[in-house]
Amino acid sequence: MKKVGICRICGKYAKLTFEHVPPQSAFNSNPVFFQKSVHLHDKKSFLYGKKIRSNQGAGGYYLCKSCNNLTGSYYGDSYKKFAYMGMMALTHRILASKDITFEYALQPLNILKQILAMFMAIDTSDQLLNLEGLADFILDKDSRALPDSLRVFVYHTITKQVRNGWGMARTEKGFHHLGEITFPPFGVVYALDSEPTRNDFYEITDFKNFNFNQTVQARLSIPFLTPKTYIPGLYN
Template sequence: MRNKDTCKLCGNFETLTFEHIPPQGAFNSSPVLFQDKENLLDKSSYRYGGRKRSNRGAGGYHLCGSCNKNTGSWYANDYIDFAKQGAYVLTHRVYANNFICAEYEIKPLNVLKQILTMFVALDNSGFFLKKPSIREFILDRKSKSLPPDIRLLMYMSSAISLRNPLSWSNMDGYARTFGEITFIPFGFHISIETPTINRPFCDISNFSDFEFGEESLITLPLRHLIPQSILPGLYL
């Protein structure tokens, strides 16, 4: 536990609980080293250029107990199952032009909402708190109303941990609002209110067409990408 703060999801001033991002069962139970704004941007800090250690795995105190419990019980296990299938595919399939095409038996809407929950939890800018349509989509587990200005895309990755939840930059000649979360075996890219960048992503925004709890066999052609730096959209 830690002192009260604003929950990134519901916006209430509550005692925050530790949120694993991605869920603990999705290969996120071991200590990790990470970098935050202080390490990357604050040249006056003695921590600049260094890394911080989280003994509990990747994550932090981002959500209140209620939001953590609800999203965990609604979506986390389905994402964990998706990640385990992805890990098997990553280690057992032959790459074809750096693409790995496989079938996944998943609950698409549940998975989509867990991914969005991760983006919202990691946002330190307050951007998502000003977007009630996104929070309402997550907190109403039966809602299929993904805001039309949001695109969620994905790729496959063997990167252990690289998270860039939200960025504003000029890429490919266009000012964009976008972000990424990468944690083996997947990487996720979000574009908000701007066209997606021209990268070999697989668009999974249509996962919102499914019902909550509905299971489906989905074929995903996923490009294998390794992030080049902390900046989203750049790969080796």
């Protein structure tokens, strides 16, 4: 059976293709187990407490073929290299250190756009699909016009506690509209029209200021965090 629906980047009704989140080449090629709301909240359901197996890796039928191919060909390899370097940083980390400092050779704009494409893919609320200018920023490889209301952050993690979702959290800093994806070696977070839940995330919003395919050497100090639950924004 063909899977059809609204592409979560371009918004067109089309046949949907499987989108790996993160890219398949970024350690996402093995089967994974995940849970939806009914598995976590509905105690009356026979599905409560159970998990779904995805043999293709983490992801789903989110994007049309055009958006899937475009984002993959433009940005996928850049994110893969970023993930491989991030995994090297994890394996050489000093366990007593809160932050992991490592020398990266990276393509900042490409990485930022891949991360935002991932967030758009999993966003069932349509708040990112309806955010003016975001789809254009992703689909135009040369665009640097990221909407001002959106900020993006990264942290290191080794957990496979899946947090592929969006939501709202409340901390002493106030209300936060956020989304989060965890998949080693990184967790990535966005904050929309609000502050992030923590002050120690490594912010990569300024990656928008580079050119497409521009490679830079950068020494990044990225915090190591362990998600507390499946709910975005909470950590041990």
